[in-house]
Amino acid sequence: MTCGMIAGVAFEYPQGWLLGLPLLGALGWMMWRQLRQGLSRSRVLMLGAVRILALLPLVFLAARPLWVAKDHPANASRAVALLLDRSESMSLEEQGSTRYEQALAFLRDRLLPALKSARLPVQAMLFDETVEPADGPKLAGTQPKGKHTNLGGAIAQALGGASDPPLAVLALTDGIANESSENARALSALVDSHVPFIGVGFGSEQGVRTLSLRQLEAPPIVPTRTSFGVSAELEILNAEEMPPFELLLYRDGQIAQKKNVAPGAGSRTWLENFQVKEDHEGVHNYTVQVLPPNVSNLKCVSTSANASVRVSDEKELRVLYIQGALTWDYKFVSLALHNDVTIKLTGLTRTSKQSIFRQNVESAGELMSGFPTSIEELAPFRVVVLSNLRPADLTPAQQDVLARFCGELGGGVLLIGGASTFDSSWQNTRLEQLMPVTFSGSPGVEGLDRPFRIQLTPEAMENPVFQIADNQPAREVWAQLPTFTQFGRVDAAKPGAHVWMVHPLENGPQGRRILMASQRYGAGLSAVLDIQNFWRWRLARDCDPQQFDRFWRQLFRFLSDAGRQDVSISLADQDLHPEMDVQVILEKQPNPKNLTDTNRKFFVRVEDSRKHLLQEEAVELEPLRPVDFRFHADKPEVYTVTVTDPLKVPISSRPIEIRNLNVEFQNTSRSMETLRQWASVSDGAAFKVEECPAASDLVLQIKAKIEEVRRGRHNRQIVGVNAWVLSFVLACLATEWTLRKRWSLA
């Protein structure tokens, strides 16, 4: 028996001992033979003893011995670890008192007396993002102000803080845990130490009323003397009635505009817009700040957000949109570009086999003859979109012009269509060479008209084109898109093509059916989007039209050289907050004008909003080989990541805003699910405080759980399989061999 334990040796395969019987018989027979051969009795006994000593450990091991240790039932040195949540969400007031006060009253009036009468000692600890031991006065005098809740860390600390694990971990919390970095450690500690987790949940399922400024939207580039909108997305939750409040717009730190907002009643999300106009070129930082109304128990998740706008008169990006027929696609793409004056959309539509329709042309004669037949006519455009067109709709000469536009002029070509557009008619055409994919020659591809959702590839999730919301990971945003009904018969991506979207279920000859892909074609870029009626995304009831608009603007900039930086700077999929290492992905783009460019050495610089240099590193970048870069964001502000060439000339730059979101108020409803999960992995239990049994019954249940877990808790170790036993056996065998040699025995 060890301290606090009952210990002993047990055999997992006791029948192994029976192996000793034939061995013993064989040994006896050998001794009898040696006596008959005239060997002296002392020598026979000596040899027999050595052989028994060698065989005994082998028989012992054949029975598979185990060292088993069990907890002593009367171990009085171990206590119940009590974790009391002091994070800020516990300061929320419900039914006249805060959650922390409710937990404290429950502990003082009900739980502690019952634990004491059951003779279970208690080791109390306070936790938020950290953990510290606490006595009665400290518990009573603490204000719940922790900015994060790390329940996993607290559990791990409770289990690992003492030489003996506690009898149980008892947590009084609202279950709103927003730090998960130590969950894995806590989970393995709970399982290894066989300690039950008992959770008691405080707070309401509904939560309290909150006001938050979710994000600030502004166009990244605007021309001078042109009005543009800076839109604040506001959210109110659980508020029946909210009085008016003020919004302030700061321009480069100075108050520029003020607005009174009447939010009305009910939970909702809406946009408040500031109209801004700049007379001179430059970069400006706009900040919107909410001045919350003076309402009791109103919590604010975030009250300010930033957006950076570059004011520039650089030449606009022109897109030529060619349609096989008037469709809704053109209208909705046009709406997406409505507020972006730097992208101009020109339409050219075939309205019947004999007629065309022009929109937004710049001069009376532009495109008068229909689709351009010379590269000079296409030169003013940076991107050409072919929507619902087949190769047969263009003459070979027109197809050749389009291919030269992409390959020689470095223009972008996007092909949009669905099952009726993309088929075997593309095979062996000039346009097929542009395409990043190959189409099925078979008309019998099934499943084209079954509803499906878009699935982004991991590569797309890292690409800025697909980052259509600022404070939400790309995969979540794209998962919320509506279902679509049809897609084209794509068989496979061409070598070197980038696949951005795939069908979630349907497989082609080479993996999932491709819904969007792009590839380099000469100096330009070509892409295909083979989802029919893609416009349905913008009209869909539950979708945010701004995300649709942002995708199209980013896609057109991506397809044109104007928007393509020599080095792309994108954010990895992560939730941004202060005091974190921000992961940035740098990728050098091939330079179509100089394919022999061999420069690999670059510098990455991180500056804060006051242009103080925080970090600078040399990096080696090769085309299309992403490189990770990390910097530490200490506090909330706008950081700027700039990539420079060896002469320190900036070539790419991106502002990254780190906001001080009060994550404790992002979701204020009690999370019993969190407590149930911790309880289920440790054979524990979770109770809502209002459904909690009488304190004495609760303690009985806690004791029962402790006992239940302890009954199943045995420390088992295999005995005897080690170098010492092996050496002993070898030594016995060597002795036996030496004696036989010395006595000249066979």
Next chain:
Amino acid sequence: MIPPTCNRSKGGVRHPGKELCFRSPCFGAPAPRLLLVAVFLFFSLSAGRPGIDDKQATFFMGRVKYSSNDGNDCGGVGQDLMRLVSRASTLKIQEERKVRLTDPDLYETPFLFMNGHNDFVLTEAEIENLRKYFSHGGFFLASGCCTNPNFPKAWRREFSRIFPEEKVKPIPYDHLIYRSFYTIEHVRCLNEQRDIQLEGLFYQGRLVAVMCEDGLCCAFSANNTCNEGKGISPEDGQKLALNIAVYALTH
């Protein structure tokens, strides 16, 4: 009145010449005019037969059921409007779909049509849905049947509730909707000494809903038999309706 050919005007710059240009196939060079007019008329009449279950179709029009109206006033008006649109587009068209303003199908239908004779009131849920529908890019055409004043009066009142800062207002004749297909300088009322006036609702400067109080649906659909001698002539009505539909498809 309406000139025989259409001019184009867009982006603040007006140019003489045709918006609708006759070309040989493959976006190529001009062909003999008379022959192509004949070809155009042939395609106009034969194209656009509504398919009932055409999965390739981009559904075009939702016929709105509202209040006690079940969307059956001037019964053939939906098909007639789609037939008109098929002159301007090779868009694949299905049967009109009856839709309530609270149906989820509303958000699958980028063009809605509503007509009627009588007063009506929209519920808060219908108003809220319309607000979202317009902000997401939907378009709405309404027509008072047989110049009955009750429907237009109710439409103005109810649609002015959708956006608190936007009221229904007349659409001046220099608006692009009068030039989106045909160039329409003025449309005269048949029974009064005045021009026909379209009215509309704007959202962020964009025209999202259009209403004509002078029996537009009777003109382009029923050959004005139910509204004889009043409102708009059938010829003007067809051109006006086509302009509205093409405007909705392109803006």
